[in-house]
Amino acid sequence: MEEVKLSKNVLRMKFMHRSALRIEREKNEEEQQKIIDDEHWVMDLPEYQTKESKYQKDMGYVYCEELEFGRHSYKGFNAEIEKLMKIHKAKKMEKETAESEMKKEEEDDNVGDEEMASRYNSLIGVIAKKFTKKRQRVTREEEKDETLIDELPPRKFIKPTLDD
Secondary structure, eight states, X not given: OOOOOOOHHHHHSGGGHHHHHHHHHHHHHHHXXXXXXXXXXXXXXXXXXXXXXXXXXXXXXXXXXTOOOSSOOOTTSSHHHHHHHHHHHHHHHHHHHHHHXXXXXXXXXXXXXXXXXXXXXXXXXXXXXXXXXXXXXXXXXXXXXXXXXXXXXXXXXXXXXXXX
């Protein structure tokens, strides 16, 4: 059986305030309990994403055997199939040319082994400078100065010329 509900006007009366507050509190508790129950059964997990497969699935054996167009016709026995064969062959040729062009573009973009080695050799000194400490830098500079002094011929006394 359903509970008998009091009208709003009766609940507004001064002596009915306590029962109105009690009814309101019960409604709030029920709502809170519903919210808690709903949250209880929900798990906060990240969205499940399916991983792409490494393998290609195909129900037929045509791909494995690298077969041509499925049906064949020779010397005009079936003109419709011969037209389809020509279309299929043309599409295949277009695809192959597009793939070969893509490979050429990729090769142009890539850096060759010799070029990479020469760039690497030129960068070794620069990278070494970057990671040296101040003390090591000072000693290197001193060594360079000494080598420069060694390379210069020793200074000799130059006899002044007598201009009378």
